[in-house]
Amino acid sequence: MPDGTPIEAPDETSDAPSAERRHLAAEKKNQRYVWWYLAYFLFGIHIVAFVMIYAISHAK
Template identity: 55%
Template sequence: MPDTAMPDEDPAAALERQLEERRLKQETKNERQVWYFLAYFLFGIHIIAFVMIYAVRHAK
């Protein structure tokens, strides 16, 4: 990750800014993973429901 600190910026502020950028990237990644998990979960629920409907309708 390139250092984009301003020449007159102190090292503590630069470090804080880098940590904030890293935290935001991680938060975005975590949020995306939550949406993927929700999508897979809902898809799985529908598959199970369709299998159950098929089983009930074709029972002897």
């Protein structure tokens, strides 16, 4: 530019905050899913453990 100010691409400036916001929202959503999977996995492990304890304690 004649006045010395650089021209920035409109895609870079306008999409950067929204892209970052979308990335953070997706990361938060994915993190929530990871916690749910972990909770179901731990719950399932405990069910299996209780069934095994029951089977061993009631074996003849």
